[in-house]
Amino acid sequence: MQKTLTLTTLLLLSVGQIALAETAAKPDTSEWVCELCPFSDGLNGDVAAGPGYVSDDNPDFGNFGGLEEEGAFVALEGDLWYRGDDGRYFLAYGDRLGLDSRHLALEGGRQGGYRLALDWKEIPWIWSDDARTFYNGAGTSNQTLPAGWVTGNTSDMALLEPNLRDIRIGHQRETVKLGAELTRPSPWRSRVDFQHTRREGNFVKGASFLFTGTELVAPLDEETTLVEAAVGYVRESWQLEGAYQVSLFESNDNSVRWDNPFPSFNGGDRGELSLAPDNEFHQFVVSGSWRPSRAWNVAGQVAFGRATQDEAFLAPTLNDSLAVPALPVTSLDGQVDTRIANFRVNGHFSDRLRGRLVVRYDDRDNATDQNLYTAAVTDTFVAGPFANQPYSYERRSAEAALDYRVRRELILTASASREATDRDFQEVGETTTNGFSLGARANPDERLTVRAKIARESRSNDLDPALLNPFENPALRRYHFAEKDRDLFRLAADLAINERWTAGAFVELAEERYDDTMIGLSEADSQQFGLDLSARFGRAITASGFVARELLDAEILGADNIIGAPWRATTDDEFLTAGLALDFAELPGRWMNAGLRLTYASADGEIQIEKRGDAPxxxxxxxxxxxxxxDIERELGERLSLNLGYMLARAREDDFYRDGVGPTTLPNYISLGKVSPDRTVHVFRMMLRYRFQ
Structure with a gap:
């Protein structure tokens, strides 16, 4: 009895000593403040606002960024979140709110109850701010010549130069998304998502009368509405969801009309081109997944859809001197039915072997009626009749893959795939594509990871040149139908050099051959190389850099239209991208952090043609x-700081398609005179940032 008490006492004393030691070793956390704890209650985050200035106009820099015009702007951004102790939450994110590229996202709700979301995004795209046009009403659906217009070659048009004026070409895209979801503690789930996108502005559209042409600035005013409503049922090992999707597209301009600035031929004084027609798409989708065990998972999806388009046809021509038969119908009354099925299963056969099987089915049944139409070609002569081609296809594919862990340091992978496509109204009725790949991932050292992959893809077809369009050369091979062999090799490695330095590198080689091609793309090769390096110097400084290079070579075969003499064209393209970044987390004094980033990109392209005679x-x-x-940030107070930012952007291009080709350069073609960019812009920004805690 005495011995037992002694052991018990010793045990209790030992436990007490351990507890005291642990208590002494633990730091005092009573004064610690967690600024970014995911479950912190109350309002957290920051907002920043201030002035900015852009030194020069630069549409290339402003594309998608909203900084294309010289002058002052307002820099405004924020990232806020609120969480209550009852599960309610609110998130708000805003970026570039004072620019045309603004983005605002709001989300709120109650965890385990409901979720509401709003997302608003605007994106500008600018093709040119130095284009010039002579048309009255440029950018609208009705464009006319200046009064007293003199026709002839461009050099004879006395009123062309005096009437040229600058026009900005581009558009603004605005997208609004709304979402609502019920997430109550029940197996049932329901959600509704709404998205509306509007594109407004103008774009370039080519217009011609026989052998003369003009670049028009056509109107762009389109709206797309997407709606999805879904109901799901979720259990521990399986889930199922049914969704109804609607897509509605509406164009507020159905055509653009323009006057012929050149001498008319056969009465072609005025032309009309159609713009994108209104259309809609409805689809019902059922998707689900099932996990019969911890090692296996099955997922699938089935969808049935219908696309329709019933916009009224335009008149075949505005040229009254052409005798064009009446249209057989007043509209296309187009209808395309779609059926999609996807099935996927993956899991572990053993501790070392894992597998995956993916089966896909995609059917597009174009049920549009066929009719015979007589065409008024460039409003100057009549051709036909021609029948519309309601293209349809049925695509079936399967892919199987295995991963085998030879040992902890080595994993081998293998995959095989097959895709068969049947088409209607094409010169190729069926294509079959077979592919396989082998790969390996090795860790010969705890600091080194190496990945390698080889792949081959082969496509065959049942080409019947007699089914080609009568205006196409029977020797033509379209590259996406042509028989093809493609080989790929990729090697990549990541190395932790030491505790501070890490590096990565990759090389990828691909080769495509179209052996049966007589006219068209016959071969294409690509080579890609990349290297990245990063380092950490203490707790305060990190640095990273990368460089990547890509080479693309292609060969295109052709034949002379007059005597059929063969010719050969080659393209050699080279792309180079590089970047460097430095980040400072701690600076002397009240300076908080700073960053420096440099990005460089270049592209070079060469085109050579070998044909009869000497070609320049x-x-x-x-x-x-x-x-x-x-950028650099300085602390002004406990929650207030000053952020200073600077950007330098430089863009330069040499493009012989555009350079030196003004509105009067070519005798039978009037261009918009867009000039390749050669501009530099500086952007300055100063913001006050306030942090909520």
Missing amino acids: PFPELQTRRYLLEA
Whole structure:
């Protein structure tokens, strides 16, 4: 008895000593403040606002960014979140709110109850701010010549130069999304998502009368509405959801009309081109998944849809001198039925072997009626009749893959796939594509990871040249139908050099051959190389950099239209991208952090043609882009700081398709005179940032 008490006492004393030691070793956390704890209650985050200035106009820099015009702007952004102790929450994110590229996202609800979301995004796209046009009403659906217009070649048009005026070409895209979801503690789930997108502005559209042409600035005013309503049922090992999807597209301009600035031929004084027609798409989708065990998972999806388009046809021509038969119908009354089925199963056969099987079915049944139409070609002569081709296809594919862990340091992978496509109203009725790949992932050292992959893809077809369009050369091979062999090799490695330095590198080689092609793309090769490096110097400084290079070579075969003499064209394209970033987390004094980022991109293209006689070489295509970004932040108070930012952007291009081709350069073609960019812009920004805690 005495011995037992002694052991018990010793045990209790030992436990007490351990508890005291642990208590002494633990730091005092009573004064700690967690600024970014995911479950912190109350309002957290920050907002920032201040002035900015852009030094020069630069549409290329402003594309998708909203900083295309010289002058002052307002920099406004924020990231806020609120969580209550009753599960209610609210999230707000805003970026570039003072620019045309603004983005605002709001979300709120109650965990385990409901969710409401709003997302608003605007994106500008600018094709040119230095284009010039002579048309009255440019950018609208009705464009006319200036009064007293003199026709002839461009050099004879006395009123062309005096009437040229600048026009901005581009559009603004605005997208609004709304979402609601019920997430009550029940197996049932329901959600509704709504999205409305509007694109408003203008775009370039080519117009011609026989052998003369003009670049028009056509109107762009389109709206797309997407709605999805879904109900789901979720259990521990399986789930099922049914959804109804609707897509509605509406164009507020159905055509663009223009006057012929050249001498008319056969009465072609005025032309009309159609714009995108209104259409809609409805689809019902059932998707689900089942996990019969911890090792296996099955997922699938089935969808049935219908696309319709019933916009009224335009008149075949505005040329009254052409005798064009009446249209057989007043509208296309187009209808396409779609059926999609996807099935996927993956799991573990053993501790070492894992497998995956994916089966897909995609059927597009074009049920549009066929009719015979007589065409008024460029409003100057009549051709036909021609029948519309309601293209349809049925695509079936399957892919199987295995991963085998030889040992902890080595995993081998293998996959095989097959895809068969049947088409209607095409010169190729069936294509079959077979592919396989082998790969390996090795960790010969705890600091080194190496990945390698080889793949081959082969496509065959049942080409019947007699089914080609009568205006196409029977020797033509369209590259996406042509028989093809493609080989790929990729090797990548990641290395932790030491505790501070890490590096990565990759190389990828691909080769495509179209052996049966007589006219069209016959071969294409690509080579990609990349290297990245990152380092951490203490707790305060991190640095990273990368460089990547891509080479694309292609060969295109052709034949002379007059005597059929063969010719050969080659394209050589080279792309280079590089970047460098430095981040400072701690600076002397009240300076908080700073960052510096430099990005460079270049593209070079060469085109050579070998044909009868001597052909002068094409000038080289060149593009250069530089972007330097720097920012630094200084603490002004406990929650207030000052952020200073600077950007330098440089864009330069050499494009012989555009350079030197003004509105009067060609005798039978009037261009918009867009000039390749050669501009530099500086952007300055100063913001006050307030933090909520």
